[in-house]
Amino acid sequence: MESVQGKNIVLGISGGIAAYKSIEVLRRLVDAGAHVAPIMTADAHRFVGPVTISALASEPLHTSLWDDTSPIPHTRLGQNADVIVVAPATARVIAAFAMGLSDDLLVATLIATRAPVVLCPAMHTEMWEHPSVVDNIALLRSRGVIIVEPQSGRLAGGDIGTGRLADPETILQAIDQVLSNNKDLAGQHVVITAGGTREPIDAVRVIANRSSGKQGYAIAEDAHSRGAHVTLISTVDIPVSSGISVVNVETAQQMQDAIAHVANSADVVIMAAAVADFRPVLSVEGKIKKDQGIPAITLEPTPDILAHLGSTKPAHQVLVGFAAETANLVDNARGKLERKNLDLIVANDVSAPGVGFTHDTNAVTILSASGEMKSVALANKRTIATAVLDSVVKVQSARRLPS
Numbered sequence: 001m002e003s004v005q006g007k008n009i010v011l012g013i014s015g016g017i018a019a020y021k022s023i024e025v026l027r028r029l030v031d032a033g034a035h036v037a038p039i040m041t042a043d044a045h046r047f048v049g050p051v052t053i054s055a056l057a058s059e060p061l062h063t064s065l066w067d068d069t070s071p072i073p074h075t076r077l078g079q080n081a082d083v084i085v086v087a088p089a090t091a092r093v094i095a096a097f098a099m100g101l102s103d104d105l106l107v108a109t110l111i112a113t114r115a116p117v118v119l120c121p122a123m124h125t126e127m128w129e130h131p132s133v134v135d136n137i138a139l140l141r142s143r144g145v146i147i148v149e150p151q152s153g154r155l156a157g158g159d160i161g162t163g164r165l166a167d168p169e170t171i172l173q174a175i176d177q178v179l180s181n182n183k184d185l186a187g188q189h190v191v192i193t194a195g196g197t198r199e200p201i202d203a204v205r206v207i208a209n210r211s212s213g214k215q216g217y218a219i220a221e222d223a224h225s226r227g228a229h230v231t232l233i234s235t236v237d238i239p240v241s242s243g244i245s246v247v248n249v250e251t252a253q254q255m256q257d258a259i260a261h262v263a264n265s266a267d268v269v270i271m272a273a274a275v276a277d278f279r280p281v282l283s284v285e286g287k288i289k290k291d292q293g294i295p296a297i298t299l300e301p302t303p304d305i306l307a308h309l310g311s312t313k314p315a316h317q318v319l320v321g322f323a324a325e326t327a328n329l330v331d332n333a334r335g336k337l338e339r340k341n342l343d344l345i346v347a348n349d350v351s352a353p354g355v356g357f358t359h360d361t362n363a364v365t366i367l368s369a370s371g372e373m374k375s376v377a378l379a380n381k382r383t384i385a386t387a388v389l390d391s392v393v394k395v396q397s398a399r400r401l402p403s
Contacts, residue, residue, distance in 0.1 A: 015043025125161030186227030
């Protein structure tokens with residue numbers, strides 16, 4: 001967190017049960033040397049105590065446009081900020097910010113700044129998935145607002161779903177990324193695949209896998225923040241930051257066709273997608289009915305996209321593959337690395353708790369063609385993404401060294 005030292009950070013806290021997590025974010029920022037100016041909405045006072053926030057922050061808590069020591073607190077806070085972070089960001093604050101409805105100090109400050117804004121939404125799943133919230137998030141993304149996606153897990157009502165405030169480490173990493181201004185991939189074209197392919201059996205059934213696409217999307221976001229021109233070829237529909245080009249596909253053949261258009265121009269290709277190994281030889285146009293009996297499905301191999309990329313990749317390109325394993329992780333990954341002429345392979349044991357498919361977390365071992373090996377313990381997928389791209393940059397740097 002060296003990037004936050006000496007920086008002015010406005011931390012907005014809105015009225016949600018997750019507000020208690022903002023205390024840890026605040027403490028970590030101050031400990032790292034940031035000057036943190038806190039703003040709490042009126043409803044946030046119902047969840048965390050203002051005395052606690054003031055005691056931990058770098059200056060007294062700000063709560064109102066009208067009783068602050070400054071006659072124009074929103075302007076002062078907005079102009080002085082190097083970044084504004086809202087954690088948690090409720091549906092109301094998100095909507096008000098999107099509309100420009102400056103009816104409290106926090107939203108007024110968001111509108112009165114030219115600094116980067118990091119929003120960390122937290123709400124129940126039904127609210128997070130409501131069309132109004134989805135549209136407001138998409139609008140704010142298009143304006144350059146950084147959204148730290150909520151995580152899946154147990155919510156305040158005891159149910160399970162997406163909507164939990166991202167953990168403090170993820171929020172701090174997003175702040176660090178904004179302030180570090182790391183553009184080590186500036187000007188480069190990075191192609192990333194994400195999600196699991198779906199091979200049709202009939203009009204309604206497919207052969208698929210458990211990949212959610214979250215890891216590929218995390219890599220795309222990190223590459224974009226590091227200055228790359230990102231093409232994301234995906235089988236899933238997850239919102240992305242403005243500036244990331246998304247190509248939607250479904251089958252392995254469609255993915256191969258999409259990659260063929262961009263691979264030769266790419267500086268980096270990262271095959272994070274889980275591509276099906278087999279597909280039905282024949283796909284029925286309509287729906288197979290139960291009374292027709294159990295169908296005999298003959299399978300054939302799908303295109304080996306990664307092997308083709310390895311055999312045709314330009315000399316300057318860094319090619320990264322993924323290996324989801326359940327046993328002999330390193331040996332299996334190293335074999336794949338060598339067979340497919342990869343520069344790096346990212347291996348994970350998807351049988352381990354919290355690792356791989358559908359999870360918000362992952363744990364990986366990154367192997368390079370030069371023989372290096374790096375293990376990353378269980379962490380959020382943005383942390384894994386950063387480790388993968390750090391390894392890519394390391395390969396590129398080694399190539400530039402005089403022989």
